[in-house]
Amino acid sequence: MPKMTGGKAVVEALKQAGVEIVFGLPGVQIMGIFDAFFGEPDVKLITVRHEQTAVYMADGYARVKGKPGVALVVPGPGVQNASAALGTAYACSSPVLLIAGQVESYHLGQDRGALHEINDQLDIVRPVTKWCQRVMRVRDIPQAIQEAMRQMNTGRPRPTEIEIPWDVVGKEEEVSFPRKEEFSRKSPPLEDIKKAARLLLEAKKPFIWGGGGVILANASRELKELAEILKAPVATTPEGKGAFPESHALSLGGGYYGFGSVRYLSSAADVILAIGTRLTGQMRPGTAPKENQKLIHIDADANLFNKNFPAEVAIAADAKEALRILIEELGQGKFVSKSSWTEEEMQAAKNKHRQWLKRKAPLQTEIIETIRNKVPQETILISGVTNIGYWCNLAYPVELPRTYFTSSYFATLGYAFPTGLGAKVAAPDKPVIAVVGDGGFMYAMPDLATAVKYGINLITLVFNDQAFGSTKCDQQINFQGRIIGTDLQNPDFTEVAKLFGAKGIKTSPEKLGRVLEEALSADRPVVIEIPVPTMIAPFQISPLED
Structure with a gap:
């Protein structure tokens, strides 16, 4: 030794x-x-x-x-x-x-x-x-x-x-070193799979929630295959965005705090299949499972079952393995879906959601559409704890797994920029964009030096409203407009970027598309500062309003 x-x-x-x-x-x-x-x-x-x-x-x-x-x-x-x-x-x-x-x-x-x-x-x-x-x-x-x-x-x-x-x-x-270990996936109990299959065989309105566990298990292909077999619409949690391509006819896109296309259809479902999601408190009225709906819950962590919503069938297994075996089980009886969902009602739900976005968040939707239209499909976007980041959960379509990241229920202010640096190290040949606010960017701004030193060419979009925006909105909504401790004094972020050796650009939402094109071709880290007003977040809107 x-x-x-x-x-x-x-x-x-x-x-x-x-x-x-x-x-x-x-x-x-x-x-x-x-x-x-x-x-x-x-x-x-x-x-x-x-x-x-x-x-x-x-x-x-x-x-x-x-x-x-x-x-x-x-x-x-x-x-x-x-x-x-x-x-x-x-x-x-x-x-x-x-x-x-x-x-x-x-x-x-x-x-x-x-x-x-x-x-x-x-x-x-x-x-x-x-x-x-x-x-x-x-x-x-x-x-x-x-x-x-x-x-x-x-x-x-x-x-x-x-x-x-x-x-x-x-x-x-x-010192002796053990052999490198090969790790196996956790298979589901067959009896649980059979129970789930029986429910899905009889479902007239099957519906699927895809969570981050689908991506972690590399189970996107299996999810797509199962959705097509069942003819079931699919919505994803913010962490699950990319698990199912949002251009697919069965996709309802992302659901977030009771909003999304999903809220116009999910209440009609008779059987809900939730894969790789804990179904957190973000499932507000409009998207939360109801008592009369049968829930099939698949997750690698058995400790999550029945904490937020009771499951008719709970399957503790790797998502890829569970979906693969479920597909096999359905196929044994030459399954023909009884789904009564129509293309017209799914398209109507998507249209209603788009109209709602334009009404509730016109500037945010315009900005997010500009980003999506200017970057290639394989772009990795880090959705920060900031207004545009929140709205990305509802308005930024994602096609591929491992290209959209959030901080989940931890909602960690300041995480997006440094997480984006790590993502860019992992994918140096793909565009990586961190969506941050002025408050969050200041947490790790000194690591612009790290980006420049190691050639980590991340694009950082700093949406600057000179405030801790969501908490300032909270004061305006819930504290009769008494503003204290939420306004900020910021440096010129573009000049700071230049001092570190990065490229700094200040622009307006209207000119963001052209500036993004310039950033995508840059050979160094880029910080783009976009002044915006303080705007309301989705979770500050009641899903019962309209």
């Missing part, structure tokens, strides 16, 4: 797990790991300016690639800085491995005031990870990293964390 330091064991174990890029920020407890990257040709280290950016970039990379992203930070404040990004990855079921330093093993639990000490650091990450572990011996590092990979590649993918004390990173021991 070879003898090596803990730092070297980390890098070798990552390499054997197929990791190609690590995002990190140096600090004394992890310099032994940084040193192990020196001269290593197979794993690239990208240094960032804030620990949240390291994890956000790992998240963006993971979502595009469909495999774990890795971040490396110091203990204490480093882990705390990273925690919001880790929570975002947790909410989005994104496979992110955080490798954190720790104080020396002989300081653990002693509260002596060791550098960066937190007692107990694992308590910080436990609520936002699927699995976490402290590694106390060099020889145990490869097995810990393999277990982290297993956790992220089986069941519901979520973040994992490993922490290694400072002295263990520098210590030398003999």
Whole structure:
């Protein structure tokens, strides 16, 4: 067995797990790991300016690639800085491995005031990870990293964390590396599949919700095949956008906070098939399942069933496997759909939604249509926690999986720009656009330096209303217009971009199309600032209004 330091064991174990890029920020407890990257040709280290950016970039990379992203930070404040990004990855079921330093093993639990000490650091990450572990011996590092990979590649993918004390990173021991593991998909119980098939066989108005779990399982082809067999309309959650092509005749596009084409049809459904979605509180009146509707719920995480809506049939399985076997089961009886949905009623629902968008959000719809018309189909868009980002969930059509990302129920202000950087690293040959507001962009703006240094040519659209817009609207709607603490003083974002070495352009919504064309051909990161008024968000409109 070879003898090596803990730092070297980390890098070798990552390499054997197929990791190609690590995002990190140096600090004394992890310099032994940084040193192990020196001269290593197979794993690239990208240094960032804030620990949240390291994890956000790992998240963006993971979502595009469909495999774990890795971040490396110091203990204490480093882990705390990273925690919001880790929570975002947790909410989005994104496979992110955080490798954190720790104080020396002989300081653990002693509260002596060791550098960066937190007692107990694992308590910080436990609520936002699927699995976490402290590694106390060099020889145990490869097995810990393999277990982290297993956790992220089986069941519901979520973040994992490993922490290694400072002295263990520098210590030398003999180390053996386990074989790279092949991970299998979780198959559904056949009896549950048969129950679901019987319900669908008799359904006159079958309806499908496609969530992010469809994309995570790479099950878009199976979803399309099943929808066509059932002749069932398909709506997607924001996280599921791209799971089903929105140009398809059966697509109702995205549903969000009770809105979307789906709200004009879903109440007529008799059987609802929900795949890879927890059916959160975003299912407001208009789109939420009703008591008289039978719900078939497929998800990799059995803990989600019956939390928000009761299921007639709950199937704990990988979405791809469940859909494949369900299709086979339906095919055995030479299934002929009893669906009574008509093209006319589906088209009418889409027309009503378009009219509603034009009425409720004319400027937002115009901006989003401009973006969609100017960028190629394979463009990756990061929908930020900002007004245009919210409306993208309802107005930006998506055709391909892994090309549209949100922060899910975590709604993390500031996530979009750094997540976009990670997405661009994963897909350097595709356009990647981060849709951000002025408030959110300021969170990670210093990492424009990272973008320029590493040639990460992300396009960032900064919609600037000089405010924390949705909370300002909240004050206008719910607090009688008493505005306090929500107006902002911003720099000139285009000039800031230029100071970092990026391209900065200020434009109006009317000229955005031409400027986007220019940005798409640029050979460096681009920041486009678009002044806009403060505008209402979809979740601030009652679905019962009209």
